[in-house]
Amino acid sequence: MTIAANDKSQQALDDDLFSLSPRHPDSRLEADWLFLFNKLPPDQWFSADYAYKTSGWLKVHTNIRKRQRILTQISEAYIDGEYDWAEYRSQILKRINMHVLKLHQHHGVEDDGFFPKFIRMYPQLQAGFEILGRDHVRLDALLDKLQVQNDTLARSEVEDKALAAQLHQTLVDATDLLSQHLTDEEDLVIPILGLRQG
Numbered sequence: 001m002t003i004a005a006n007d008k009s010q011q012a013l014d015d016d017l018f019s020l021s022p023r024h025p026d027s028r029l030e031a032d033w034l035f036l037f038n039k040l041p042p043d044q045w046f047s048a049d050y051a052y053k054t055s056g057w058l059k060v061h062t063n064i065r066k067r068q069r070i071l072t073q074i075s076e077a078y079i080d081g082e083y084d085w086a087e088y089r090s091q092i093l094k095r096i097n098m099h100v101l102k103l104h105q106h107h108g109v110e111d112d113g114f115f116p117k118f119i120r121m122y123p124q125l126q127a128g129f130e131i132l133g134r135d136h137v138r139l140d141a142l143l144d145k146l147q148v149q150n151d152t153l154a155r156s157e158v159e160d161k162a163l164a165a166q167l168h169q170t171l172v173d174a175t176d177l178l179s180q181h182l183t184d185e186e187d188l189v190i191p192i193l194g195l196r197q198g
Contacts, residue, residue: 024183033128036191050194057193060106061182067099068175075168085159096150100143107136118192128188135181142174 045054071092078088115129149167156163 026180027187028131028180028184029128029187033125033188036122036195037187040191040194042186042190045190045194053196054190054194057190058186061186064103064106064178064182067095067102068171068178071095071099072168072171072175075164075171078164079168088164089153089156093150093154096146100147100150103143104140107140111136114189118189121192121196125188128184132181132185132188135177135184139174139177139181142170142177146170146174 040050044050045058074083074088074091074095077083078085078092083091111133115133119126119129146167149163149170152163153160153167
């Protein structure tokens with residue numbers, strides 16, 4: 001290998017080592033938007049220097065994921081015959097109401113407060129926040145659908161397996177979108193929180 005080729009090869013390795021890459025392969029974030037993520041990667045988010053600024057947001061997301069997982073597990077347990085109709089309803093009805101309410105509130109706070117503020121701080125990230133905003137529209141539509149199904153479930157004392165299957169599919173669809181959305185949001189937002197002054 002010539003010296004020039006060796007230098008080129010080493011440069012390629014260096015470029016790869018320092019290339020910006022989000023945490024998951026399905027990320028919709030452009031490399032140009034990850035300049036803060038590169039300064040504050042995930043392995044530092046809970047470090048002593050940053051946790052007091054990042055942990056609140058991450059805790060909210062942890063709770064969202066947990067509630068979503070529990071709802072899906074209850075739904076699966078009914079489908080698998082582990083719960084009868086009465087037990088299924090008693091386990092899931094109030095949890096869905098609370099989950100839908102909290103997620104709508106969370107999205108409202110982000111859309112009306114945090115996201116516009118972050119865009120003013122970093123205008124070059126506007127396209128990334130627009131993706132997150134479109135996610136909120138899709139998620140809110142799924143949440144509204146889930147609420148309608150849950151309201152129907154609350155009135156259905158006679159077993160309705162078709163309704164339970166529809167509700168389960170809505171939960172699965174919401175889980176898939178939430179998984180994508182929350183991770184993309186964290187990759188964009190957590191470094192802003194951690195690196196801001198004050």
